[in-house]
Amino acid sequence: MSAPSAARVETALEKTWREAQQVWDVSVTLSTPRPTDKTDRAKGQADELAYIDLETRQVVVNLALLERMGATSSLTAVLAHELGHHVKYPHTLALAASLIVLEKRLIPGLQQSLTNLFFDLLVNEHVGRTRHRELCAVYRGFQKQLKPKEKMSPVFLFYLAVYEELWNLEPGALVPQDQLGPTEKSYPGFRNDARVFTQNFYAIAGIHKQFVYFCSRFIRYIEDPTQFVYLSPFGKDGLQPDSDDFDSVVRGLHSGDVDDALREAKQNGWLEEGGLKDEQDDDPLVTIDSITEHLPGKGGGDFKLALVSKHYKRLVDQHIIKPPPGSPTPEATLPSVLEEWEWGDSPKTIDWTGSVLARGPLAGVHPLRRDLLPDDPSPIEKDFPAVEIYLDTSGSMPNPQSQLNVMTLAAQILCASCLRKGGKVRGAIYSSGPVKTCDWIYDEERARRFFLHYVGGGTDYPFRLLRKWAEETRDVIRVIISDSDFLANVLNPTSSLKPLDTLQFAADRSRIVVAFLAADAPQSRKTLEPALRHARFRLAIVKSLDGFAGAAAELSDALFGR
Amino acid sequence: MAFDLARIKQQLEAAAIASPYTLELAAAIVSDTFRLGGVVPPQLSGWKALTKKRKERQLAEEQLGMLAHVLVATALREQSIAALLEKPVEPAAALPAFFDAVVPLTAEMIRSNTFRQEEFLRRWIEMLGGSVAGESAKQFAARLQQLDYRRTLAEFDKAEGARKQEAARRAKLLQEARDKEAAARGWRE
Numbered sequence: 001m002s003a004p005s006a007a008r009v010e011t012a013l014e015k016t017w018r019e020a021q022q023v024w025d026v027s028v029t030l031s032t033p034r035p036t037d038k039t040d041r042a043k044g045q046a047d048e049l050a051y052i053d054l055e056t057r058q059v060v061v062n063l064a065l066l067e068r069m070g071a072t073s074s075l076t077a078v079l080a081h082e083l084g085h086h087v088k089y090p091h092t093l094a095l096a097a098s099l100i101v102l103e104k105r106l107i108p109g110l111q112q113s114l115t116n117l118f119f120d121l122l123v124n125e126h127v128g129r130t131r132h133r134e135l136c137a138v139y140r141g142f143q144k145q146l147k148p149k150e151k152m153s154p155v156f157l158f159y160l161a162v163y164e165e166l167w168n169l170e171p172g173a174l175v176p177q178d179q180l181g182p183t184e185k186s187y188p189g190f191r192n193d194a195r196v197f198t199q200n201f202y203a204i205a206g207i208h209k210q211f212v213y214f215c216s217r218f219i220r221y222i223e224d225p226t227q228f229v230y231l232s233p234f235g236k237d238g239l240q241p242d243s244d245d246f247d248s249v250v251r252g253l254h255s256g257d258v259d260d261a262l263r264e265a266k267q268n269g270w271l272e273e274g275g276l277k278d279e280q281d282d283d284p285l286v287t288i289d290s291i292t293e294h295l296p297g298k299g300g301g302d303f304k305l306a307l308v309s310k311h312y313k314r315l316v317d318q319h320i321i322k323p324p325p326g327s328p329t330p331e332a333t334l335p336s337v338l339e340e341w342e343w344g345d346s347p348k349t350i351d352w353t354g355s356v357l358a359r360g361p362l363a364g365v366h367p368l369r370r371d372l373l374p375d376d377p378s379p380i381e382k383d384f385p386a387v388e389i390y391l392d393t394s395g396s397m398p399n400p401q402s403q404l405n406v407m408t409l410a411a412q413i414l415c416a417s418c419l420r421k422g423g424k425v426r427g428a429i430y431s432s433g434p435v436k437t438c439d440w441i442y443d444e445e446r447a448r449r450f451f452l453h454y455v456g457g458g459t460d461y462p463f464r465l466l467r468k469w470a471e472e473t474r475d476v477i478r479v480i481i482s483d484s485d486f487l488a489n490v491l492n493p494t495s496s497l498k499p500l501d502t503l504q505f506a507a508d509r510s511r512i513v514v515a516f517l518a519a520d521a522p523q524s525r526k527t528l529e530p531a532l533r534h535a536r537f538r539l540a541i542v543k544s545l546d547g548f549a550g551a552a553a554e555l556s557d558a559l560f561g562r
Numbered sequence: 563m564a565f566d567l568a569r570i571k572q573q574l575e576a577a578a579i580a581s582p583y584t585l586e587l588a589a590a591i592v593s594d595t596f597r598l599g600g601v602v603p604p605q606l607s608g609w610k611a612l613t614k615k616r617k618e619r620q621l622a623e624e625q626l627g628m629l630a631h632v633l634v635a636t637a638l639r640e641q642s643i644a645a646l647l648e649k650p651v652e653p654a655a656a657l658p659a660f661f662d663a664v665v666p667l668t669a670e671m672i673r674s675n676t677f678r679q680e681e682f683l684r685r686w687i688e689m690l691g692g693s694v695a696g697e698s699a700k701q702f703a704a705r706l707q708q709l710d711y712r713r714t715l716a717e718f719d720k721a722e723g724a725r726k727q728e729a730a731r732r733a734k735l736l737q738e739a740r741d742k743e744a745a746a747r748g749w750r751e
Contacts, residue, residue, distance in 0.1 A: 109739030168705060189721020195708065196718050203675030220728060226739055273725065275732030277740075290743060 009035060009063070012075075017059075020079035023127055024087050033059035033079055049138070049233045052082045059083070069141025069233075077127055077134035081234060084123030089207075090115075097241035098254040099211050102261075104290040106215050106276050110225040117159055118214050120234050125166060125202055132167040139163070139174050142233035152176070153230040154221035157183055161194035166202075187220065208254065208261035216265065216274030243306040246291055250284045250311060284311055289402050308401045309448045315409055316416045316448075319553035332372040341369040385423035385477060385560050386440070388469060389414060391451060392482035394431040394459040400452050406545050407481050408451055410516065410552035414479060415447045417556035428465055431455030435462045459485035463497040470506040477559055478510045484519035487527040500530045507537040516555060518542045563645035564695040565687050566637065571680065573636035579673045581631035585613065585623050588630035595639055596653055599646025604653050612657055622661050624669035629686065638683070645690040660689040666711050681709040 292304035351370035355363040400408035593603035671678040
């Protein structure tokens with residue numbers, strides 16, 4: 001039999017799409033679903049039965065797989081399922097992100113998120129009111145498709161038992177018959193568990209409360225959270241919150257709902273029954289760490305860095321109450337020279353007066369254009385601050401991506417202050433061993449990301465680099481951020497670099513050098529006394545680590561003006 | 563008499579969630595249903611025995627209120643009357659049995675939990691000797707058994723011992739995972 005033409009497939013999809021919309025009693029403005037194609041292969045979703053891309057809101061369905069499952073008559077239910085993710089569960093990716101964060105809080109180390117199964121339970125309850133037979137066909141077809149090596153996890157068996165209870169089916173209608181006995185033996189009360197779960201779960205008001213209850217019951221079927229993976233026909237059909245979604249949760253979106261849900265769960269004994277414990281760390285960086293822990297490879301690193309960067313930006317902004325970065329771009333008001341207008345140029349650029357004066361009667365045929373240019377202020381009038389920051393990231397301070405590192409925050413505040421004044425920044429991140437440096441940075445986000453680097457060894461101030469940069473560039477503000485270890489570096493008798501001489505040399509060739517230290521003031525003054533005699537060397541002492549950020553803001557005001 | 567349960571449930575979804583009837587009014591509504599079905603309803607003393615004198619007095623009053631609400635808001639009333647006309651029941655025996663069968667169900671459960679609501683309706687249909695359209699007597703009994711909240715809870719409790727042991731083991735596992743994550747983060751102030 002020949003494959004149906006693309007037009008016929010599209011017509012069939014349009015028809016079933018309308019039926020799917022009727023299931024939810026909505027009319028949506030989404031485009032008609034499309035069959036899987038090579039772009040899905042590139043996204044790694046070619047093997048999915050169906051999914052909705054919640055960024056573009058396009059539903060994609062794998063018709064070939066549906067046919068192999070023997071469930072072609074279930075197309076409406078499959079589309080209605082995907083539509084359900086769009087119209088109600090989760091509807092927004094921020095909600096999905098909030099549940100993922102809650103899940104990490106309750107089940108630390110969980111390898112594969114349960115949120116998709118959770119949303120599927122909610123969606124299928126609605127779709128199944130009218131089309132549960134079609135959904136059953138999909139779940140049965142899915143089991144037939146499994147390879148011999150692929151086993152259904154106890155979680156998925158429990159999930160199927162829930163549908164049997166929900167749709168009033170005989171045990172074994174979805175759970176494989178040969179699994180009924182062994183599962184009941186491994187998990188005494190399995191069937192009743194599914195029954196009680198079904199009868200309680202759908203009656204709970206509030207999606208966060210439902211999710212906590214769901215976790216407290218499903219956790220029983222997860223042997224080891226760190227190894228937990230499951231297969232499902234709708235396994236990856238949505239739910240890819242991005243860094244903005246997670247950031248909104250870190251900032252507190254849905255936190256009230258989460259607190260209410262956990263309070264009620266504790267009152268009802270759900271957490272205790274499930275062996276769950278709610279231990280939230282107040283540091284948002286710990287939350288970010290747990291969100292990103294199981295993300296694969298480099299993508300995970302970038303994702304984490306984006307979230308950490310947003311968090312530090314908020315902390316920086318708490319200390320710098322200033323207008324937005326830089327000054328607004330000057331408006332284009334300065335007329336440029338007349339040029340030939342060509343087809344394809346904007347007609348708005350035609351200078352008719354100039355064209356008539358220059359071309360006479362031919363102005364209409366060969367008009368001339370004149371652009372308006374912004375009137376940039378003269379570079380001489382500008383005073384760009386240029387700052388070099390030497391940031392100590394030895395092991396005496398935490399990794400800024402996992403926990404708040406106040407020295408890193410201080411560097412970020414200085415950076416942001418400088419860049420928002422139209423300046424430029426470069427940095428050296430040191431501990432022991434190689435020093436991480438960057439070229440001049442003009443962009444706040446890039447600078448923020450650079451200063452999130454961490455080494456975490458001993459403390460070995462790079463005097464050689466300070467000398468090199470001082471030789472290369474004059475008229476720079478140089479700030480050393482460290483603790484009492486810096487004093488030990490200065491006094492190091494084995495150093496061949498003569499640290500105090502290097503500091504004085506740097507002061508000679510800088511606008512100012514500031515040693516910004518969390519150290520004992522008298523000891524610091526004593527140690528740095530020869531350098532302090534130089535007019536352009538300053539010592540700024542922070543009494544406690546908590547005061548670093550505030551002191552950095554004050555130092556910024558002093559260096560760059562309010 | 564086969565009751566159209568799907569229709570009744572649909573009508574109930576569209577109705578107000580709480581019963582607006584006082585205890586006396588609720589008793590009058592149920593009495594009227596019996597009367598229209600050609601059956602003499604319980605006397606005032608009979609209603610008192612069914613509610614005020616019961617051990618679960620508060621619960622019985624809530625349930626009576628919900629029963630009256632469902633009778634008025636849905637087709638349950640007309641179908642109940644038809645069932646009574648077809649096969650009369652003796653309220654003095656049937657009503658106490660009904661209230662005994664629905665003992666654990668609070669008004670809140672009946673309102674908010676679709677399973678408890680169905681159990682409540684099926685118990686009423688069972689009391690009238692009716693059945694549900696599209697279901698055999700065996701299926702009707704099986705579904706009622708499946709929905710039996712008391713039985714489910716009793717069986718569920720039996721497995722709680724095993725669950726508690728599992729929960730302790732799981733709590734240990736989760737604590738280990740938590741510690742591992744904290745250790746991976748390293749430095750703590």
